[in-house]
Amino acid sequence: MRAIILLVMATMIAGTLLAGSMVAGAIESSDFDDPTVCKGCHGEIYDQWDGSMHSIAYTDPVYLAEAEMASRETDGLTDTYCARCHTPIGVLSGEVPPIGLENLSEISKKGVQCDFCHSVNKSTGIGNGAFMVSPDGIKRGPYDDSKAPYHESVFSELHTKSEFCGMCHEVYHPVTGIPVEETYTEWKEGPYSKTTQCQDCHMTPGVTHFEANPGKASEIGPERDHVYTHYFVGGNAAVTGIMGSEVHQQMAEERLKSAATLALEAEKKDTEAEITVKVTNAGAGHKLPTGLTEARQAWIEIQVNDASGKEIYHSGGLDSEGEVDPDAVIYHVVLGDASGNPTMKVWEAESILFDNRILPKETRVEKFNFAIPGGLEGPITVNAKLNYRSASQKFLDELFEEGEVVAPVIEMAGAESTIEVGNAPDEGVPGFECIFVLISLLAVAYLIRRRGE
Numbered sequence: 507m508r509a510i511i512l513l514v515m516a517t518m519i520a521g522t523l524l525a526g527s528m529v530a531g532a533i534e535s536s537d538f539d540d541p542t543v544c545k546g547c548h549g550e551i552y553d554q555w556d557g558s559m560h561s562i563a564y565t566d567p568v569y570l571a572e573a574e575m576a577s578r579e580t581d582g583l584t585d586t587y588c589a590r591c592h593t594p595i596g597v598l599s600g601e602v603p604p605i606g607l608e609n610l611s612e613i614s615k616k617g618v619q620c621d622f623c624h625s626v627n628k629s630t631g632i633g634n635g636a637f638m639v640s641p642d643g644i645k646r647g648p649y650d651d652s653k654a655p656y657h658e659s660v661f662s663e664l665h666t667k668s669e670f671c672g673m674c675h676e677v678y679h680p681v682t683g684i685p686v687e688e689t690y691t692e693w694k695e696g697p698y699s700k701t702t703q704c705q706d707c708h709m710t711p712g713v714t715h716f717e718a719n720p721g722k723a724s725e726i727g728p729e730r731d732h733v734y735t736h737y738f739v740g741g742n743a744a745v746t747g748i749m750g751s752e753v754h755q756q757m758a759e760e761r762l763k764s765a766a767t768l769a770l771e772a773e774k775k776d777t778e779a780e781i782t783v784k785v786t787n788a789g790a791g792h793k794l795p796t797g798l799t800e801a802r803q804a805w806i807e808i809q810v811n812d813a814s815g816k817e818i819y820h821s822g823g824l825d826s827e828g829e830v831d832p833d834a835v836i837y838h839v840v841l842g843d844a845s846g847n848p849t850m851k852v853w854e855a856e857s858i859l860f861d862n863r864i865l866p867k868e869t870r871v872e873k874f875n876f877a878i879p880g881g882l883e884g885p886i887t888v889n890a891k892l893n894y895r896s897a898s899q900k901f902l903d904e905l906f907e908e909g910e911v912v913a914p915v916i917e918m919a920g921a922e923s924t925i926e927v928g929n930a931p932d933e934g935v936p937g938f939e940c941i942f943v944l945i946s947l948l949a950v951a952y953l954i955r956r957r958g959e
C-alpha cells in the first residue's frame with residue numbers, strides 16, 4: 507500500500523511540475539535578479555520583505571527540518587513537491603533536489619522573492635504551486651501606467667487578487683487529496699471574499715482591513731495614493747525571532763492581538779463556579795488559526811485564584827514537557843495516517859481526524875465549571891486568555907532535540923472578572939443599605955418632630 511502511494515505520488519508530482527512551469531530545466535536561477543538588485547530603486551519595499559517569512563521560506567530551520575524528515579521517509583519523493591512553494595526558483599532551475607542548502611545558488615536561498623513573484627505571468631489554478639513564470643525581465647504588478655528605467659512593467663490583474671496567494675496558500679496531499687493547508691478556501695467560503703483580498707490585510711497597514719498607504723513605489727517613481735507593503739506578516743513570531751528580524755516578530759505579535767476578541771462571564775451557582783468565555787475571530791479573513799494547522803495552536807487558558815492569591819483552578823496551562831493540558835479547549839487540526847492514528851507528518855495524511863478552528867467572524871462559546879472550595883473569604887479572581895503558538899512542543903520535539911526549540915506563547919486576547927464568595931456581602935443589591943439608613947433617619951426625624959409638638 508505504502509509503495510503504491512509513493513509510486514502514484516511520484517507520477518503526480520512530476521505531472522504537477524510539468525504543468526506548472528515552462529519547460530522543466532530550461533530556466534536557470536541566474537535568469538532572475540537577486541532582490542538586492544531591486545533594492546537599488548525599491549529600497550523601502552526591499553526592507554519590508556527582508557526578514558519576512560517569504561524571504562526565509564527555504565532557510566527557515568523548521569521548514570528544513572521537516573523537509574529533511576519527509577525526504578528520508580519517502581526516499582526523496584517529496585523534495586521538489588515541498589520546495590516548489592518554499593523556493594520556487596530552486597525547483598524551476600533544477601537546483602532542488604537535493605534538498606538542503608549546499609547545492610543552492612544564493613538567489614534560490616532567498617525563498618519567495620521579488621523577481622519570482624513579479625515574473626509570474628499565469629496561474630493554472632489554486633494550490634500546490636499552480637504558477638507559471640516567465641523570467642523575461644518584464645515586471646508584472648498592480649499599475650497600468652508604470653514606467654521604469656530598468657524594466658518593462660505590465661499590469662497583472664492576478665497580482666491584485668487572492669487567487670495569486672491561493673496558488674501556494676493551499677496545500678493538498680498529491681495522492682490522497684487531503685487538504686493539509688486550506689487558507690484560500692477558508693477565505694473563499696467566508697464573509698471576506700466579497701470585500702477583502704488577502705493583499706488588503708497582509709499588504710497594507712490595516713491588518714484586518716484595507717488601509718491606504720500613500721507614498722512612492724520606487725524612490726525615483728511618482729507619488730501614489732496607495733503602495734502595497736511587503737511585510738507579509740502572519741502569526742509567526744517564533745521563526746522571525748530565531749532568524750533575527752525584530753520588526754517582523756513584533757508585527758506578528760501585534761497582528762495576533764488584533765485577530766480575536768474575548769468576553770468573560772463568571773458566576774457562582776450553589777457551590778460551583780461557572781465560567782463562560784466567548785471567543786470571536788474578529789480580524790482574520792480565514793479560520794483561526796490557519797496554515798500549518800497540524801502544528802499551530804490557539805487555546806483558552808483559565809486561571810482562578812482566591813483572595814490570598816492561591817491558585818484554585820487552572821485550565822490550559824503548560825505541563826513540564828511544554829505541552830498544553832489535554833483537557834483544555836485547543837483550536838487546531840489533527841491529521842490521521844492510514845491506520846487512523848494521529849500524525850504530524852503531512853506526507854502520511856489520509857484523513858482529518860479533528861478540526862475545531864474558528865471560522866471568520868464566528869463567535870465560540872466555551873464553558874468551564876469547577877467546585878468552589880469551602881471556607882473561602884473574599885472574592886476569587888478569574889483570568890481568561892486566548893493564547894497562540896506557532897507549534898506544539900510535540901511537533902518541535904519530533905524535528906529537533908527535545909526542548910531545543912520552543913515557540914513563544916502569545917496572548918491574543920484576555921479578560922478578568924471576580925466572583926464574590928464566602929462571608930463577603932454577596933448577592934446584596936448595591937445601595938440597599940443606603941436606602942435603609944435614609945428611611946431610619948427619616949423615621950427618627952419624624953419622631954423628634956412629633957415629640958416637639
Ligand code: HEC
Nearest residue numbers: 539544547620645647648649652654656659660723724727
Ligand atoms: C533602476 C531602478 C529600478 C530597478 C533596479 C527596479 N525597478 Fe521596479 N520600478 C522602478 C520604477 C521607477 C517603477 C515605477 C513606479 C511607479 O510606477 O510608481 C517600478 C515599478 C515596478 C513594479 C510595478 C509594475 C506595475 O506595472 O505595477 C514592479 C512590480 C517592479 N517595479 C518590480 C521590480 C523588481 C522585482 C525589481 C528587481 C528584479 C525591480 N523592480 C527593479 C524602478 C526600478
Ligand code: HEC
Nearest residue numbers: 544548551552555618619620623648665666705723733734
Ligand atoms: C509573494 C509575492 C511577492 C513578493 C515576494 C514580492 N512582491 Fe511585490 N507585489 C506583490 C503583489 C501581489 C503586489 C500587488 C498587490 C495588489 O495590487 O493587490 C506587489 C506590488 C509591488 C509593487 C507595486 C507597488 C506596490 O507596492 O503596490 C512593486 C514596485 C513591488 N511589488 C516590488 C517588489 C520588490 C522590489 C520585492 C522584493 C523586495 C517584491 N515586490 C516582493 C507580490 C510580491
Ligand code: HEC
Nearest residue numbers: 559563566569591592670671674704708738739740741742
Ligand atoms: C510561491 C508560493 C507563495 C506565494 C505565491 C505566496 N506565498 Fe505566502 N508564503 C509561502 C510560504 C512557503 C510561506 C511560509 C514560509 C515558512 O513558513 O517558512 C509563506 C508565508 C506567508 C505568510 C506568513 C505566515 C506566518 O505564519 O506568519 C503570510 C502572511 C503570507 N505568506 C501571505 C501571502 C500573501 C498575502 C500572498 C499573496 C499576495 C502570498 N503569501 C503569496 C508561499 C507563498
Ligand code: HEC
Nearest residue numbers: 671675690693704707714740741765789790791795796797
Ligand atoms: C480580514 C483580514 C484578513 C484577510 C482577508 C486575510 N488574512 Fe491572513 N491573517 C489575518 C490575521 C489577523 C492573521 C493572524 C491570526 C491568525 O494567525 O489566523 C492572519 C494570519 C495569516 C497567516 C498565518 C497563519 C498561522 O497561524 O500560521 C497566513 C499564512 C495568512 N494569514 C494568509 C492569508 C491568505 C493567503 C489570505 C487570502 C486567501 C488571507 N490571509 C486573508 C488577517 C487576514
Ligand code: HEC
Nearest residue numbers: 568569572573587588591634635674675677745796797798
Ligand atoms: C502549495 C505550496 C506548499 C507546499 C507544496 C508545501 N508547503 Fe510548506 N508552507 C506553505 C505555506 C503557504 C506555509 C505558511 C503557512 C503558515 O504560515 O501557517 C508553509 C509553512 C510550512 C512550515 C511552517 C514553518 C514555520 O516556520 O512555522 C513547514 C514546517 C512546512 N511548510 C513544511 C513543508 C513540507 C515538509 C512540505 C512537503 C511535504 C511542504 N511544506 C509543502 C506552502 C507549501
